[in-house]
Amino acid sequence: MKRILLTTTFLLLLMGVASAQADSAAPSPPAPPTGVKAVDKPNDHGHAVNISWDMSPDDGKGANSVVTYDVFRWIPAYMDSVAQIRAGLSGIRDTINILDRANRKWSVLEEHLTGDSAKLANDSVVAAQRIPQLRADLKRFRQVLASAVERLPEAHKTYPENGSWRRVGTVPAGQGKYSNVGSKEYEEPDYLPDFSDFYYRVDAVGVVSTTRSSSEVSAPVHSSGQWFNTGRTTVLVFVLAFGFLTVLFVRKARAGHDLYVRPLAGIDAVDDAIGRATEMGRPILYLLGAGTAADIATIASFTILARVSKKVAEYQTTLIVPCYDPIVMSIAQDIVKTGYSDAGRPDAYKEDMVFFITQSQFAYVAAVNGIMIRDLPATNLYMGKFYAESLIFAETGALAGSIQIAGTDEVAQLPFFVVACDYTLIGEELFAASAYLGREPLLLGTLKAQDYAKAAVLLLAIVGLLAVNVGHEANVEWLMKFKELFKVID
Amino acid sequence: MKRSTYIVMAVMALLFAVSWYFKAATYHGNVMSPLVAGFMITLAAFLTLAIISFVYQDNPFYKFAEHLFVGISAAFWMCQSFWSTIVGNLIPRISTGLSKYFGQPYRDEPWNFVYWLPVILGILLLLRLSSKIGWVSRWALAFIVGTTAGLSFIRYLRSDFMEQISSTMVPLLAAGNSGESLLSNITLSATGPFVAMLTNWVIFLGVICGIVYFFFSKEHTGLFGRASRVGIWILMITFGAAFGYTVMGRITLLVGRLTFLYKDWLGLIS
Numbered sequence: 001m002k003r004i005l006l007t008t009t010f011l012l013l014l015m016g017v018a019s020a021q022a023d024s025a026a027p028s029p030p031a032p033p034t035g036v037k038a039v040d041k042p043n044d045h046g047h048a049v050n051i052s053w054d055m056s057p058d059d060g061k062g063a064n065s066v067v068t069y070d071v072f073r074w075i076p077a078y079m080d081s082v083a084q085i086r087a088g089l090s091g092i093r094d095t096i097n098i099l100d101r102a103n104r105k106w107s108v109l110e111e112h113l114t115g116d117s118a119k120l121a122n123d124s125v126v127a128a129q130r131i132p133q134l135r136a137d138l139k140r141f142r143q144v145l146a147s148a149v150e151r152l153p154e155a156h157k158t159y160p161e162n163g164s165w166r167r168v169g170t171v172p173a174g175q176g177k178y179s180n181v182g183s184k185e186y187e188e189p190d191y192l193p194d195f196s197d198f199y200y201r202v203d204a205v206g207v208v209s210t211t212r213s214s215s216e217v218s219a220p221v222h223s224s225g226q227w228f229n230t231g232r233t234t235v236l237v238f239v240l241a242f243g244f245l246t247v248l249f250v251r252k253a254r255a256g257h258d259l260y261v262r263p264l265a266g267i268d269a270v271d272d273a274i275g276r277a278t279e280m281g282r283p284i285l286y287l288l289g290a291g292t293a294a295d296i297a298t299i300a301s302f303t304i305l306a307r308v309s310k311k312v313a314e315y316q317t318t319l320i321v322p323c324y325d326p327i328v329m330s331i332a333q334d335i336v337k338t339g340y341s342d343a344g345r346p347d348a349y350k351e352d353m354v355f356f357i358t359q360s361q362f363a364y365v366a367a368v369n370g371i372m373i374r375d376l377p378a379t380n381l382y383m384g385k386f387y388a389e390s391l392i393f394a395e396t397g398a399l400a401g402s403i404q405i406a407g408t409d410e411v412a413q414l415p416f417f418v419v420a421c422d423y424t425l426i427g428e429e430l431f432a433a434s435a436y437l438g439r440e441p442l443l444l445g446t447l448k449a450q451d452y453a454k455a456a457v458l459l460l461a462i463v464g465l466l467a468v469n470v471g472h473e474a475n476v477e478w479l480m481k482f483k484e485l486f487k488v489i490d
Numbered sequence: 491m492k493r494s495t496y497i498v499m500a501v502m503a504l505l506f507a508v509s510w511y512f513k514a515a516t517y518h519g520n521v522m523s524p525l526v527a528g529f530m531i532t533l534a535a536f537l538t539l540a541i542i543s544f545v546y547q548d549n550p551f552y553k554f555a556e557h558l559f560v561g562i563s564a565a566f567w568m569c570q571s572f573w574s575t576i577v578g579n580l581i582p583r584i585s586t587g588l589s590k591y592f593g594q595p596y597r598d599e600p601w602n603f604v605y606w607l608p609v610i611l612g613i614l615l616l617l618r619l620s621s622k623i624g625w626v627s628r629w630a631l632a633f634i635v636g637t638t639a640g641l642s643f644i645r646y647l648r649s650d651f652m653e654q655i656s657s658t659m660v661p662l663l664a665a666g667n668s669g670e671s672l673l674s675n676i677t678l679s680a681t682g683p684f685v686a687m688l689t690n691w692v693i694f695l696g697v698i699c700g701i702v703y704f705f706f707s708k709e710h711t712g713l714f715g716r717a718s719r720v721g722i723w724i725l726m727i728t729f730g731a732a733f734g735y736t737v738m739g740r741i742t743l744l745v746g747r748l749t750f751l752y753k754d755w756l757g758l759i760s
Contacts, residue, residue: 292638357560360564362559369556411732428704461697461698
């Protein structure tokens with residue numbers, strides 16, 4: 001008996017030592033991150049907070065190394081009440097959708113069904129009668145939620161009572177910042193209220209998720225939206241400078257100053273091409289491209305069309321303007337009509353000069369090709385936004401023996417126009433053409449302002465290039481960072 | 491029509507019928523009935539050949555394919571726009587009655603004026619059908635053109651103006667970010683500092699000379715003219731590269747159609 005007792009005692013002692021050793025082998029948590037700072041995310045519409053911290057001294061070192069950082073926000077219990085109302089609202093909305101869908105499906109089939117299916121259909125139709133009541137409930141829930149959300153900033157002031165810490169994000173080791181971005185819509189589950197006290201803390205988490213250490217809690221922070229995005233200040237400066245130049249040159253043009261614009265071969269050829277069509281007794285085909293009225297190239301094309309339609313009316317030649325976009329067609333109709341009126345020949349304008357074909361790209365191409373081959377226009381003008389159809393148009397036009405003048409800002413299509421057309425307005429020349437043709441003060445002034453803007457680009461590029469290169473050679477950091485002035489931050 | 495035209499059309503109809511019969515007889519799929527499958531493949535082949543026949547000259551088959559294509563696409567896009575934009579997006583947000591009528595689930599969102607704005611502008615656009623108050627449609631057009639021009643102005647200012655300036659600020663004497671001096675390692679390796687530096691010089695000179703070409707306020711003579719000439723050369727070299735690249739893409743499209751004809755229709759290739 002004594003021997004058994006001694007053996008048992010010895011075994012127990014051995015187990016105690018083994019257990020102590022096992023305890024000492026368990027990983028200890030990494031050191032916590034320090035200096036946790038939470039600030040409102042700048043240049044946004046609110047509902048977001050940036051959190052930064054100094055990484056744990058154990059980050060990337062040995063057995064206690066950090067695997068992730070968990071970011072926690074203190075959330076008042078009241079937030080859960082709001083979430084419950086939100087869930088109720090979402091549930092009602094889902095129920096309405098399900099009942100509505102079922103009703104729409106079964107109400108059509110009800111007459112043709114029998115047995116269980118007919119009963120199911122009937123039940124669905126009957127259940128759908130609840131929809132008006134549910135809609136009323138939905139409205140009521142919305143009002144309750146709206147008033148509950150208004151009390152959220154007050155609830156956040158109760159820290160540290162009546163609330164708990166909840167993880168809002170995780171970042172891998174080696175990073176010391178996180179953006180807690182929420183929704184601005186209070187019906188969304190991730191809604192983050194503005195002007196509420198937010199408290200954050202960051203946990204350094206080791207290999208085992210339970211081995212973690214928490215940082216100090218950050219000072220309270222409010223999220224709020226900003227009226228001005230400081231990252232776009234440079235854009236504002238350029239807009240103001242360009243606006244000033246435009247106004248200046250428009251005033252100069254109106255005052256009668258002679259603003260020189262160098263001759264553009266493609267534009268000089270437009271008048272000759274119209275004359276050629278008149279002499280040959282064949283029509284002029286004008287294409288505004290496959291762009292929308294929102295494209296700058298299409299807008300530039302409108303001003304050229306105005307000039308062309310006026311000339312065409314004066315020469316009494318036929319004009320054909322097939323359109324790809326209905327809005328573009330509406331504008332083009334007005335422009336051509338005005339052109340004919342300006343030429344003193346409103347009676348010669350016909351509604352079917354400008355017509356819509358289709359918004360399918362290659363169907364449009366097929367139709368325009370047909371027009372080119374059957375009507376044999378003497379002159380084809382392609383001005384605007386063109387895509388894959390450019391070469392097909394230009395080749396067919398060349399086949400029909402037409403004089404062709406093209407202009408687009410679509411870089412990928414310019415090569416096709418260059419090889420297949422007689423004259424091509426490259427990019428900016430298309431925009432200059434409208435000013436050159438019209439000689440209107442407004443357009444001339446804008447063109448001059450553009451030229452000065454280009455001069456500014458040249459100057460700034462050269463100055464920046466010198467700054468970067470000198471900075472690089474002399475290792476002067478602020479010179480190397482000169483180019484960052486022109487980086488736009490969203 | 492000439493007698494020869496009738497003969498050609500009769501021959502084509504016969505070929506179509508023969509093709510239809512053989513394609514239906516050899517169809518092994520179970521997606522659709524053999525008769526329908528045979529007709530669809532034959533029709534697709536016929537329309538492909540009809541469009542390609544334009545390479546020779548304009549003809550009745552091309553006209554048929556063209557009109558069919560234009561008619562179907564115009565109708566399709568109109569229906570598509572109506573059902574996806576107006577019925578699919580707008581009506582479920584503004585009206586329970588209309589949602590029910592069109593069989594769309596009403597979204598039950600809070601009232602928002604933004605959804606009514608396109609309705610008003612759309613109605614204004616339709617007023618152009620009236621001879622008396624058609625001028626009102628110009629307000630909608632002015633809104634569309636004005637807002638988009640304003641938005642585009644900012645977008646272009648950022649992408650084409652400011653980004654262009656910052657992208658031109660490249661190191662000309664030391665390549666890349668390594669700070670490695672050019673003279674320390676002259677190689678023709680595509681990733682080497684010499685080629686990188688050469689690229690930076692091309693960017694710098696290309697941008698400067700290209701902008702000079704697009705300067706309209708000064709005559710292109712003297713040094714300015716020479717820089718402008720370099721600019722147009724750089725543009726043309728760029729266009730040449732783009733031309734070759736895009737033509738290769740077009741060849742792929744042609745290969746796609748030829749594959750259809752030889753594989754799906756004629757079954758000559760597996």
